[in-house]
């Protein structure tokens with residue numbers, strides 16, 4: 001059962017409906033919610049009046065004990081983020097977790113995919129940065145999609161002209177990025193933080 005409800009409002013016709021919402025999703029205890037999240041269905045609400053699909057975002061903590069992953073989907077209130085960071089820092093047993101603030105459901109899905117592929121999100125940000133530079137698409141919003149094939153080709157998606165494009169890059173690009181992360185203490189992350197393109201831009205010279 002859902003923890004609570006939120007009021008969803010249709011962006012097309014304005015109809016409102018009270019829909020179930022969650023405070024915390026534990027990937028081990030709620031595997032069906034993890035699946036819904038990864039399929040992009042968890043935050044999707046279809047308006048009963050006009051049939052429009054709406055993205056309904058609300059604050060949510062995602063916890064995967066197996067991956068030692070904690071993701072906080074924030075509504076961007078700094079005080080709430082600071083309180084959440086304090087709570088996580090003081091919680092026993094979370095010291096070796098990757099704890100991240102994400103701003104969108106899409107980012108949350110990406111972080112889960114990266115962790116479940118056994119990859120590191122800091123190295124992935126560098127990998128995406130390098131790929132964007134090579135393609136001359138530095139403004140594009142690249143996201144990790146999945147690994148492909150025996151040579152573990154890295155598939156990234158990015159939106160262009162209203163469609164989702166997929167581009168593949170060699171695993172060696174990721175390995176080089178992981179090497180950079182290992183050699184640079186300033187790329188080490190602690191506590192509940194954002195790790196995204198803007199964060200990386202602030203850390204590379």
Ligand SMILES: [Zn+2]
Pocket residue numbers: 010011012013014015047048049050051052
């Ligand atoms: Zn509607």
